[in-house]
Amino acid sequence: xxxxxxxxxxxxxxxxxxxxxxxxxxxxxxxxxxxxxxxxxxxxxxxxxxxxxxxxxxxxxxxxxxxxxxxxxxxxxxxxxxxxxxxxxxxxxxxxxxxxxxxxxxxxxxxxxxxxxxxxxxxxxxxxxxxxxxxxxxxxxxxxxxxxxxxxxxxxxxxxxxxxxxxxxxxxxxxxxxxxxxxxxxxxxxxxxxxxxxxxxxxxxxxxxxxxxxxxxxxxxxxxxxxxxxxxxxxxxxxxxxxxxxxxxxxxxxxxxxxxxxxxxxxxxxxxxxxxxxxxxxxxxxxxx
Amino acid sequence: xxxxxxxxxxxxxxxxxxxxxxxxxxxxxxxxxxxxxxxxxxxxxxxxxxxxxxxxxxxxxxxxxxxxxxxxxxxxxxxxxxxxxxxxxxxxxxxxxxxxxxxxxxxxxxxxxxxxxxxxxxxxxxxxxxxxxxxxxxxxxxxxxxxxxxxxxxxxxxxxxxxxxxxxxxxxxxxxxxxxxxxxxxxxxxxxxxxxxxxxxxxxxxxxxxxxxxxxxxxxxxxxxxxxxxxxxxxxxxxxxxxxxxxxxxxxxxxxxxxxxxxxxxxxxxxxxxxxxxxxxxx
Numbered sequence: 001x002x003x004x005x006x007x008x009x010x011x012x013x014x015x016x017x018x019x020x021x022x023x024x025x026x027x028x029x030x031x032x033x034x035x036x037x038x039x040x041x042x043x044x045x046x047x048x049x050x051x052x053x054x055x056x057x058x059x060x061x062x063x064x065x066x067x068x069x070x071x072x073x074x075x076x077x078x079x080x081x082x083x084x085x086x087x088x089x090x091x092x093x094x095x096x097x098x099x100x101x102x103x104x105x106x107x108x109x110x111x112x113x114x115x116x117x118x119x120x121x122x123x124x125x126x127x128x129x130x131x132x133x134x135x136x137x138x139x140x141x142x143x144x145x146x147x148x149x150x151x152x153x154x155x156x157x158x159x160x161x162x163x164x165x166x167x168x169x170x171x172x173x174x175x176x177x178x179x180x181x182x183x184x185x186x187x188x189x190x191x192x193x194x195x196x197x198x199x200x201x202x203x204x205x206x207x208x209x210x211x212x213x214x215x216x217x218x219x220x221x222x223x224x225x226x227x228x229x230x231x232x233x234x235x236x237x238x239x240x241x242x243x244x245x246x247x248x249x250x251x252x253x254x255x256x257x258x259x260x261x262x263x264x265x266x267x268x269x270x271x272x273x274x275x276x277x278x279x280x281x282x283x284x285x286x287x288x289x
Numbered sequence: 290x291x292x293x294x295x296x297x298x299x300x301x302x303x304x305x306x307x308x309x310x311x312x313x314x315x316x317x318x319x320x321x322x323x324x325x326x327x328x329x330x331x332x333x334x335x336x337x338x339x340x341x342x343x344x345x346x347x348x349x350x351x352x353x354x355x356x357x358x359x360x361x362x363x364x365x366x367x368x369x370x371x372x373x374x375x376x377x378x379x380x381x382x383x384x385x386x387x388x389x390x391x392x393x394x395x396x397x398x399x400x401x402x403x404x405x406x407x408x409x410x411x412x413x414x415x416x417x418x419x420x421x422x423x424x425x426x427x428x429x430x431x432x433x434x435x436x437x438x439x440x441x442x443x444x445x446x447x448x449x450x451x452x453x454x455x456x457x458x459x460x461x462x463x464x465x466x467x468x469x470x471x472x473x474x475x476x477x478x479x480x481x482x483x484x485x486x487x488x489x490x491x492x493x494x495x496x497x498x499x500x501x502x503x504x505x506x507x508x509x510x511x512x513x514x515x516x517x518x519x520x521x522x523x524x525x526x527x528x529x530x531x532x533x534x535x536x537x538x539x540x541x542x543x544x545x546x547x548x549x550x551x552x553x554x555x556x557x558x559x560x561x562x563x564x565x566x567x568x569x570x571x572x
Binding site: 015032266 | 311413442503
């Protein structure tokens with residue numbers, strides 16, 4: 001009997017924390033999303049789907065959703081293509097390659113909160129670094145973080161800068177995994193650089209690309225630190241992203257019901273999206289055995 | 290014409306174009322780092338003067354002293370170091386036990402439970418702060434280091450990584466250990482963990498980096514300097530000086546926060562990059 005239970009005993013410590021701080025919270029959020037629980041309802045009251053209806057009627061919610069989609073899409077597209085491009089270049093060179101790796105990767109090891117502060121300082125109007133050089137070149141000053149049309153892009157730039165080195169390193173792992181004989185065979189067959197990329201390299205690293213794509217989706221939907229430090233969601237909600245919105249609702253306005261509802265929406269959205277991607281693209285990915 | 294062609298050929302042959310591109314982009318990526326260092330050693334009057342120099346006219350160190358006076362960075366350091374080490378220590382125990390079970394034992398429901406572990410990768414801690422905060426509050430843990438750490442005590446990522454490493458260990462070694470009287474828990478600690486050392490180091494580097502740099506969850510569950518970590522302390526400092534932001538002081542404080550990890554990274558860059566490279570993806 002004890003022998004049969006033994007494997008589960010090994011799993012118990014990890015499973016215990018996993019259940020209490022990952023799975024239970026998910027169900028707790030779903031449960032709480034059916035309650036009004038805020039400053040006017042200090043003890044929670046069951047109200048069915050009213051939180052969801054309130055949110056869907058609220059233009060701020062749609063604005064946040066739009067911002068998040070723009071943020072995710074643009075960071076994914078730009079940082080993945082740039083990272084792949086850089087990985088291919090780094091893979092080509094020998095001399096200086098560790099300098100390039102260190103220079104491109106270091107943003108990964110500094111906290112986003114610290115990075116956001118440095119970038120905020122670069123973005124300061126008039127005497128910040130960017131405006132200073134723009135002014136020197138004769139361009140007008142740009143209000144990087146206070147202009148509702150530009151602020152989200154300023155935040156996106158930080159997100160790309162922070163993770164590009166990490167994705168580059170992951171792509172590099174994929175590139176270094178391609179057997180040299182395969183590339184040589186393609187060269188012997190007379191394939192030019194572009195053909196080698198589209199018919200050999202890109203298919204061979206597809207499992208890496210797929211993996212990076214998935215972590216990029218999850219990562220970009222979690223972006224909050226730079227929003228908190230740089231803009232607090234403003235101006236006019238133009239940089240308010242989903243996790244910051246959760247924070248604002250639950251911890252600034254003490255609206256826990258809405259916070260739980262937003263959490264539920266985010267998790268369901270993530271799970272549906274990721275399983276959809278696994279079903280549609282995941283099958284076509286090449287996995288080496 | 291002929292000359293031009295040979296130049297082009299040489300450029301391609303020695304990857305000169307790649308070097309130029311990589312060099313320019315590397316410098317662009319390094320600019321924030323240069324700016325941080327340059328600002329931290331400047332005096333405030335020089336910073337506010339109209340001209341900009343990467344290298345300060347007069348290099349001063351007082352910004353660091355001032356930053357240490359404005360905020361208790363010593364305390365934040367202690368908190369962060371204790372936190373990062375304790376999380377790693379607990380994680381090592383939970384993940385090696387679980388990985389051993391997944392890699393070597395046969396039992397009903399193994400694959401389902403493993404999937405259940407992996408699903409955690411899709412539910413990052415940031416997205417469940419609201420219910421977790423409520424749990425932590427009802428456990429009366431708010432404003433403690435345990436509150437920050439406890440949500441990370443199980444790591445799906447670590448379990449996955451170690452399971453791969455454990456599976457690669459030959460069965461013969463395990464059998465030999467068995468003959469010598471090593472079984473169960475003893476095998477895990479005397480055979481599996483020592484043999485999977487590279488994976489442990491990779492995991493440790495990733496875990497320490499992640500938790501040293503973490504900001505949002507510690508921000509929410511801490512209220513006072515008692516448990517506050519470096520990143521949260523840094524943000525508090527800038528909010529305190531918001532009306533007249535002293536960027537010289539802020540950048541000095543930023544250096545105080547990023548310095549240890551950045552230094553370790555530069556020294557052990559190969560190991561670091563290898564760890565991040567293979568941690569996510571192998572297998």
